[in-house]
Structures are given as structure tokens and as C-alpha cells.
Amino acid sequence: MDFVAAANFDQWRHAARILLAAEVPPCDVQWSDPAAQAPLFDSELPDAKVASSVTVPPAFMELARQVACHRDPVRWPLLYQALWRLAHGERYLLELTTDLDVHALGQMRKAVTRDVHKMKAFVRFRKVVGPDQSEQYIAWHRPDHRIVPLAAPFFARRFPAMNWSILTPDASVTWDLIRLDYGPGVPVSAAPDADVLEDLWRAYYASIFNPARVNTAQMKREMPVRHWPTLPEASLIPELLQQAAARVTTMIDTHEGFAQTAAAFLPMQRDLTALAQAAHHCTACDLHCHATQTVFGEGPSTARIVLVGEQPGDQEDLQGRPFVGTAGQLLDAALLQAGVDRQQVYVTNVVKHFKYEPRGKRRLHSKPDSREIGACLPWLEAELQAIGPATLVCLGATAAQALLGRDFRIMRQRGQVVASRWCPQTIATWHPAAILRTPDEQDRARRQAELTADLALALT
Numbered sequence: 001m002d003f004v005a006a007a008n009f010d011q012w013r014h015a016a017r018i019l020l021a022a023e024v025p026p027c028d029v030q031w032s033d034p035a036a037q038a039p040l041f042d043s044e045l046p047d048a049k050v051a052s053s054v055t056v057p058p059a060f061m062e063l064a065r066q067v068a069c070h071r072d073p074v075r076w077p078l079l080y081q082a083l084w085r086l087a088h089g090e091r092y093l094l095e096l097t098t099d100l101d102v103h104a105l106g107q108m109r110k111a112v113t114r115d116v117h118k119m120k121a122f123v124r125f126r127k128v129v130g131p132d133q134s135e136q137y138i139a140w141h142r143p144d145h146r147i148v149p150l151a152a153p154f155f156a157r158r159f160p161a162m163n164w165s166i167l168t169p170d171a172s173v174t175w176d177l178i179r180l181d182y183g184p185g186v187p188v189s190a191a192p193d194a195d196v197l198e199d200l201w202r203a204y205y206a207s208i209f210n211p212a213r214v215n216t217a218q219m220k221r222e223m224p225v226r227h228w229p230t231l232p233e234a235s236l237i238p239e240l241l242q243q244a245a246a247r248v249t250t251m252i253d254t255h256e257g258f259a260q261t262a263a264a265f266l267p268m269q270r271d272l273t274a275l276a277q278a279a280h281h282c283t284a285c286d287l288h289c290h291a292t293q294t295v296f297g298e299g300p301s302t303a304r305i306v307l308v309g310e311q312p313g314d315q316e317d318l319q320g321r322p323f324v325g326t327a328g329q330l331l332d333a334a335l336l337q338a339g340v341d342r343q344q345v346y347v348t349n350v351v352k353h354f355k356y357e358p359r360g361k362r363r364l365h366s367k368p369d370s371r372e373i374g375a376c377l378p379w380l381e382a383e384l385q386a387i388g389p390a391t392l393v394c395l396g397a398t399a400a401q402a403l404l405g406r407d408f409r410i411m412r413q414r415g416q417v418v419a420s421r422w423c424p425q426t427i428a429t430w431h432p433a434a435i436l437r438t439p440d441e442q443d444r445a446r447r448q449a450e451l452t453a454d455l456a457l458a459l460t
Contacts, residue, residue: 005032006076008146009068016080026084031076056086058460059094059304062390063109070108071145078104095344097302106302113388113423115144118224119151120421125164137164140188142226146170152180154419260284262378272301272386275379279352285375287353287368292317297348297383305345305458306389306423307331308380309431310398314363317354322347327432331395334432334448338455348383350402351376365433373402384422391458392423396431404428415454429454 004019006012019029060082067075082101085093096102125137137159143151148171155166156175165174170185267278276296282288295312298321307323315325323331335342350373356363368376380402384392394400397410404420410428420426430447438444 003030003032004076007033008149009065012068012076012079013064016083019080020083020087026077026081029077029080031073031080033073056083057091057094060086062460063094063105066112066150066390067105067108069112069145069147069150072108074104075108078108095341097300097344103302109390110388112145112147112150113390116147116151116154116424117421119143119147120154123155123166125159125162135163137162138167139164140167140186142188143168143170148173149182150424152182156180157419261375266378266382270382270386272297272383275382275386279379282352282376282379285353285372287351287355287372290356291353293320294352295320295322295349295354296352296379297346298322299346299348300344301346301387303344303346303387304390305340305393306384306387306391307345307347307393307395308399308403309347309349309395310433311349311351311365311368312354313365313433314354314356317363322349323432327436330432330435330448331451334452334455337452338459340455340459346383346387346389348380350380350399352379367398373398377402389423391425391427392420393455393458394426394428396434397428399431400428415450415457417457425458427454427458 004015006015064079064083067079078101082093082105085101093099094102097106119141123139123141125139128136128138148166148168152166152173152175155164159175161177163174163176165172167186169187172183172186174181174183262279262282262284265278265282265284267274279296280294282294288294291312295316299306309323309327312322313325313327316322316328322328332342335345351368353376354363355366355368355372357366358364392403394403397408400408400410400413403422404418404426408428410430414429415427418426430451432451435444435447435451438447
């Protein structure tokens with residue numbers, strides 16, 4: 001029995017490569033956490049390299065990097081078990097979503113991804129002025145998992161011109177305007193006291209608090225109580241909850257705040273089945289008056305890749321399923337050529353009802369306006385939250401601008417991999433319908449090839 005310890009992904013990968021090269025099966029390895037055993041790996045293990053004939057799908061390496069941040073020590077044996085199976089004839093293991101190992105690793109990845117999103121939402125910086133009058137912004141956060149390396153690049157992009165540090169019990173990270181430096185964890189007592197920024201957070205939270213949608217249990221799930229001590233706005237919650245009923249009465253009497261969106265139709269339970277059922281009753285905008293039915297997203301809740309288009313077309317409206325018309329057929333062909341199994345991806349649209357202009361017996365596509373997109377967006381947000389994808393592919397300018405901002409330009413930024421608040425990897429590409437409408441045959445072929453290449457990029 002080989003006893004192996006690993007503290008992070010790089011250490012696990014180094015030890016796993018040696019074990020795999022030596023043909024040590026998972027049942028003969030006892031993994032442990034460095035807190036219990038200091039050495040990286042047993043000194044008797046041979047210092048070998050993995051045979052060149054052994055290759056691992058990029059999707060597994062991405063999965064392993066995320067799962068490595070999970071706190072459960074079982075992550076190491078699970079990852080090695082999956083690696084062993086991939087290297088011994090089960091090349092397509094990760095596509096078997098019902099496999100027990102794949103399912104367990106997927107659940108860990110979801111937990112880590114969810115924790116990263118929580119960190120992005122709940123970090124609150126406090127300004128500290130040094131003796132030389134320099135400003136440093138410091139935050140203390142308690143994540144569920146060891147996610148600082150995953151989350152830190154987001155803050156570097158979000159606050160590039162600000163000297164900041166984020167402290168957690170497991171690790172700390174500092175941005176000095178040039179690079180990220182990682183250090184050991186620190187206790188909450190090391191965090192600075194309150195500053196004037198907290199008043200801004202409280203004022204902002206009070207302004208967006210909607211008493212008509214108060215659900216204490218749901219709020220605690222989205223904003224866990226353990227984070228409240230470091231959230232300045234949390235001190236307002238008891239008072240806001242106490243005033244909620246009276247404020248709702250006032251809103252009804254004065255017709256305040258009734259620019260309706262789909263948020264008013266979201267169900268208490270936010271799994272994909274419940275969301276799809278609730279969406280069929282949505283009347284947040286006028287598109288439901290003329291469409292045949294709501295066309296909700298389709299695909300597994302465990303999908304690593306989510307494709308988002310603009311809106312359903314004529315055939316989608318009639319059949320009640322996304323991307324089943326001619327644009328859907330072109331998309332299927334591109335997915336097949338890119339090596340992407342459509343059955344393993346989730347396909348949806350920003351707008352769930354077909355908007356069209358009648359031309360005799362024909363119904364011609366009409367682009368949804370900003371009001372209709374804004375009204376429908378909560379459905380898409382709920383879908384993305386329920387799935388937690390690794391990669392998000394925006395098909396066309398409408399989807400890209402809805403999710404990445406109105407300044408996004410598909411002609412200039414197509415094919416670029418960017419991080420977004422929705423998932424670690426977001427790509428925008430051509431909408432299949434736009435390709436079909438391209439009059440020049442050479443341009444049409446070029447765009448179709450670019451669509452295929454972008455879909456293949458989503459797998460990496």
C-alpha cells in the first residue's frame with residue numbers, strides 16, 4: 001500500500017503521474033490530507049514519468065483543477081480512480097453522467113463553482129490607510145472550500161487599479177496592480193474594522209431590497225448566515241424583514257415597483273423541471289399573447305456546456321423545443337463536427353416566446369427589444385444557476401449582449417474566451433440562423449467553420 005498526501009492540484013497531479021506510470025491501481029493507494037501527513041508522497045515511490053501513450057482528455061484536467069479545491073479528502077482517491085479508468089480503456093468515461101465516480105466528481109465541481117460565485121458576491125473590501133497615506137483594501141471571507149486560486153483572478157480583473165488583499169482561513173491573496181501573490185490563511189481577527197464603505201453597502205442593499213419577494217429560507221440559502229458577520233448590509237436584514245409587510249401594502253396602494261419581469265413568476269423550487277413548468281405561466285411581457293407556447297431550455301442538469309440563443313423560431317414555437325428548425329439542424333451539424341454530443345449540452349434562449357411579424361401565412365422572425373429581453377432574463381439566470389456550467393456559449397449578438405453587456409460586439413469579439421459572472425469560461429459565436437441568412441456562399445461557409453471551431457473550443 002502506497003501512502004500519498006496532496007494539498008493542491010499540482011501536488012496531486014505529480015503524485016498521480018508517478019503512480020500511473022508505475023501501474024499502481026487505485027485500490028493500492030491510500031491518499032491523505034497534508035494536515036494528517038506531511039510528506040507529498042511516499043519516498044519509496046519511483047520518480048517516473050507517465051508513458052507517452054497515455055493521454056487524458058482536457059475536460060478531465062479542467063474537472064480535476066476545480067475538484068481539487070473541494071474540502072472533502074475523498075476528492076483525491078476519486079480523481080485518481082477516474083484517471084486510472086480513463087487511462088485503461090474508458091476514454092469516454094466523463095460522458096457517462098450516471099456513473100457513480102463521474103456523478104460524485106460532478107457534484108464536487110458544482111459545490112466548488114457555487115462557492116466561487118458566493119465569494120464573488122460576498123467579498124466586502126474595507127479601506128485601510130497606511131502611514132504613508134497609501135490606500136489598501138482588505139476583505140475577509142470564509143469560503144466553504146479552498147477556492148482562493150480559482151476566484152482571485154476575477155477580482156484582479158474586476159479591480160485592476162486597486163491594491164487589495166482577500167484573507168480567508170485557508171489562504172490569502174494580494175493584488176499589487178501587477179500580479180497576484182498567495183500566502184497562508186489568517187483568522188478573522190486579522191481583518192480591519194468597519195469603514196465608511198460599509199455605509200455605501202447598507203444604502204445600496206436597502207435600495208434594492210424588495211419586500212414583495214421576501215422569502216427568509218430562500219434568502220438564507222442564497223446569503224448563508226455564516227457570511228453575515230462580514231457583510232455590512234446584513235445588519236439591516238432584521239429591520240427590513242420587520243417592515244416588509246407594511247411596505248408591500250404601501251407598494252400595492254401606490255402601484256410602486258410594478259415594472260414586471262419574469263422574477264415574479266419564478267417558483268420557490270429552482271430545479272430545471274420546476275422552472276420549466278412555471279415558465280409556461282409567464283406573462284411578464286406581451287410576447288406570450290401571440291406565441292403558441294413557452295419554449296424553455298432543454299438538456300441535462302449536469303451539462304458542462306450551455307448554449308444560449310436569442311429566441312425560439314417558427315418551428316420551435318410549434319414544437320415547444322429549442323433549436324429544432326433549420327437553424328437547429330445547422331447547429332446539430334456543427335456540434336457533431338466539433339465532437340460535441342448535443343444530448344450532453346443544455347440548449348436554451350434568452351427570450352422564451354417567439355416574436356414575429358405575420359406575412360400572409362408566414363411568420364417572420366422579429367428581434368426582441370430590450371424590454372422583452374429584460375423581462376425574460378430571470379428565466380435564463382435561474383437556468384444558469386441551476387446548472388452551474390463550466391462553459392457558456394452565446395449564439396449571436398443578442399445572447400452575448402444580454403449576458404456580457406451591451407458593448408459586446410460579435411464581429412470583433414467572436415471566439416474570444418472570457419470569464420463572466422455566469423461561469424468560468426464564456427464564448428460568443430455566430431447564431432446558426434445568422435449563418436443561414438448570410439447571402440455570400442463563401443462568407444456563409446467561413447462563418448459555419450468558425451461556429452464549429454468555437455464549439456470545439458468550448459470542450460477545452
